[in-house]
Amino acid sequence: MIPAVGGAKHPVLGNSTEDQTHRLKNLGDCFAWARSKIGRRDSERLLEYALGTTTSQLYTNPSLDVTTESAKYLSGLVSRRSSGEPVEYIIEECYFWTQKLQITSDVLIPRPETEILVESALQFLKDGDRVLDLGTGSGAIALALSSELNLKVVATDIDLNALNLSRENIDQLGFDIELVQSDWYSSIKGVFDVIVSNPPYVAIGDPLLTKSGLRYEPLVALASDKNGLEALETVIFGSTKYLEDGGSLLVEHGFNQRDQVMSMFNTAGFLNISCRNDFSDVPRVVFGQKGE
Ligand SMILES: C[S@@+](CC[C@H](N)C(=O)[O-])C[C@H]1O[C@@H](n2cnc3c(N)ncnc32)[C@H](O)[C@@H]1O
Incomplete structure (x- = not known):
C-alpha cells in the first residue's frame, strides 16, 4: 500500500499540488507516484511503456535509476491518463483475442465483448x-478470425485512417486480408459464407x-442515427445480397437493442436467429442464417 499523504509531505509523493517529478529518482519512486495517481494496473502499463521496464522489474528492482527526462516523460503520460484518456491510446497498443494490435485514436479500442462475436462466428x-x-x-x-482458420477475408471501413492502421496490423501479424x-x-x-460487423x-x-473514455474515441466508430440503429439496419438489410444461401450474419449491438435487432433479422428473412450475452450477461451479439 502507498502510505496516505495526509498533511505531512511524503518523501516521494510530496504535496499533491506541486510538481513532484524531480523527486522521482528510481523505479520504486516512479511506481509509487504513478500508483497514487492512476492505480496499479495502469501504472504498470505506463511505466513499461515510458521507461522500457518489465512488470516484474517494477517489483524486484525498485532502486533502478530513472533519469529526470524519463520521469518527466512518464509524468506527462500519467497526467493524460488522469484526465481520462484511455491507456490504450497512450501506449498505442491493446490485446484482442490472442494478438497485440497497434491502436491510435483513429480507431475504436477493441473491447473484450467483441471476442464473443469472434467466438460465435468461428462456430x-x-x-x-x-x-x-x-x-x-x-x-x-x-485478424482474430484469420488467426484461427485459413479464411479468405475482406475487411472494410469508410475511414481511410482506420484502413491505414488495419493495414499496419495485418502486415505486422503477417496475414493476407483484403x-x-x-x-x-x-x-x-x-458473396460470402459469413458476414460479421461491430x-x-x-x-x-x-x-x-x-x-468517460468514449470522448476520446472516433465518433464515426461509436454513433449512429435512428437511436443508434441506422448502421445496424443497413448492415442487416443489405447483407442478404452478399451472403451465400445458408450463410451467416453476426452483429454486435447495444445493451438494449436485442429485440429490435432480432426483429430486423426476422424481417430480412434470416432463420435460426439467436442472441448471445456478454460477460456481464448483457445481450450483445445476434446472428442468423440466410434461408436457402
Ligand atoms: C464500433 S467500430 C468497430 C471497429 C472494430 N471492428 C472493432 O470491433 O473493434 C465501427 C467501425 O465502423 C466504421 N464505420 C462507420 N461508418 C461506416 C460506414 N458507413 N461504412 C463502413 N464502415 C463504417 C468505423 O469507422 C469503425 O471503424
Missing part, C-alpha cells in the same frame, strides 16, 4: 470460407459519448 466457419468484416477499425475481428474502403456494402463485390450503435447525442 459457422471452416477453412477456405469467405468472410466479410464490415467496419474493421483496427482490423481486430478480421482491405476495401467502402460505405458499408457500396464497394463490395462477390457497427457504431450508440445513439447520436447520447450523453455517454461526451463522458
Whole structure:
C-alpha cells in the first residue's frame, strides 16, 4: 500500500499540488507516484511503456535509476491518463483475442465483448470460407478470425485512417486480408459464407459519448442515427445480397437493442436467429442464417 499523504509531505509523493517529478529518482519512486495517481494496473502499463521496464522489474528492482527526462516523460503520460484518456491510446497498443494490435485514436479500442462475436462466428466457419468484416477499425475481428482458420477475408471501413492502421496490423501479424474502403456494402463485390460487423450503435447525442473514455474515441466508430440503429439496419438489410444461401450474419449491438435487432433479422428473412450475452450477461451479439 502507498502510505496516505495526509498533511505531512511524503518523501516521494510530496504535496499533491506541486510538481513532484524531480523527486522521482528510481523505479520504486516512479511506481509509487504513478500508483497514487492512476492505480496499479495502469501504472504498470505506463511505466513499461515510458521507461522500457518489465512488470516484474517494477517489483524486484525498485532502486533502478530513472533519469529526470524519463520521469518527466512518464509524468506527462500519467497526467493524460488522469484526465481520462484511455491507456490504450497512450501506449498505442491493446490485446484482442490472442494478438497485440497497434491502436491510435483513429480507431475504436477493441473491447473484450467483441471476442464473443469472434467466438460465435468461428462456430459457422471452416477453412477456405469467405468472410466479410464490415467496419474493421483496427482490423481486430478480421485478424482474430484469420488467426484461427485459413479464411479468405475482406475487411472494410469508410475511414481511410482506420484502413491505414488495419493495414499496419495485418502486415505486422503477417496475414493476407483484403482491405476495401467502402460505405458499408457500396464497394463490395462477390458473396460470402459469413458476414460479421461491430457497427457504431450508440445513439447520436447520447450523453455517454461526451463522458468517460468514449470522448476520446472516433465518433464515426461509436454513433449512429435512428437511436443508434441506422448502421445496424443497413448492415442487416443489405447483407442478404452478399451472403451465400445458408450463410451467416453476426452483429454486435447495444445493451438494449436485442429485440429490435432480432426483429430486423426476422424481417430480412434470416432463420435460426439467436442472441448471445456478454460477460456481464448483457445481450450483445445476434446472428442468423440466410434461408436457402
Ligand atoms: C464500433 S467500430 C468497430 C471497429 C472494430 N471492428 C472493432 O470491433 O473493434 C465501427 C467501425 O465502423 C466504421 N464505420 C462507420 N461508418 C461506416 C460506414 N458507413 N461504412 C463502413 N464502415 C463504417 C468505423 O469507422 C469503425 O471503424
